[in-house]
Amino acid sequence: MLSSLIDPILSFVYPTYCLSCGHRVESYSNTPACRTCWHDTHIFSESDLLCSRCGVHYGPRETANDVFCRKCDDHHYDRAFAVGLYEKALAASVVHLKETPKVFSNLRREIGNALTRSLTSGIDLIIPVPLSRQRRHEREFNQAELIAEVCSEFLRMPADTVSLQRIRDTPMQRSGMDAKARAASVEGAFSVTRPKLIESKNILLVDDVLTSGATASNCAEELQKNGASSVTVFTLARAVLTKL
């Protein structure tokens, strides 16, 4: 972690600009967003009402009961949770991690907080959502693996990047696609190559953003077919489909 003395010097010598609002990032550790954008980003807490399965956000929590949005009834994972809403600093972080293979300390801390707050049951294995071999080669790294590495440090267990593979390149999910189109685009795209490592495991499936949940659901289905006991999904951000 950067010391409070070195951080302002670094951000002065190598200025970076907020990917959300364009203002200068005052503190290197806040990269890729400025302090105001971090402050204005909705980070989830116990006072938020979220769907108990897919984690979609309803508003402030006024009941202790579980709520289910019912749109996620056919999703295969057991539960999904995220650091916060897909907006401002978290949206900037998702974009940033597709281009730069580094998770800065503010985001690391938020990942740790989210895991501490929301992981109620034990996890045996961390698996990032894989990219196809071709896309992994083009991009040189997988952003989901970077997030999984941070989870790995917090939970003190290695991330497994080989057991789940993307066997079919899927078209980039565009914002205009509805839930049905998204589900169809990832159908049969994933395969478990080492079922023995999956069997009877409680898995934390990690990705950058959850929108319709189609990708996570497809991975979870494949993991469950191969004997996984449970699949919990963790993402940096929770987006909502505007077209449902």
Ligand SMILES: [Zn+2]
């Ligand atoms: Zn900003």
Ligand SMILES: [Zn+2]
């Ligand atoms: Zn739901």
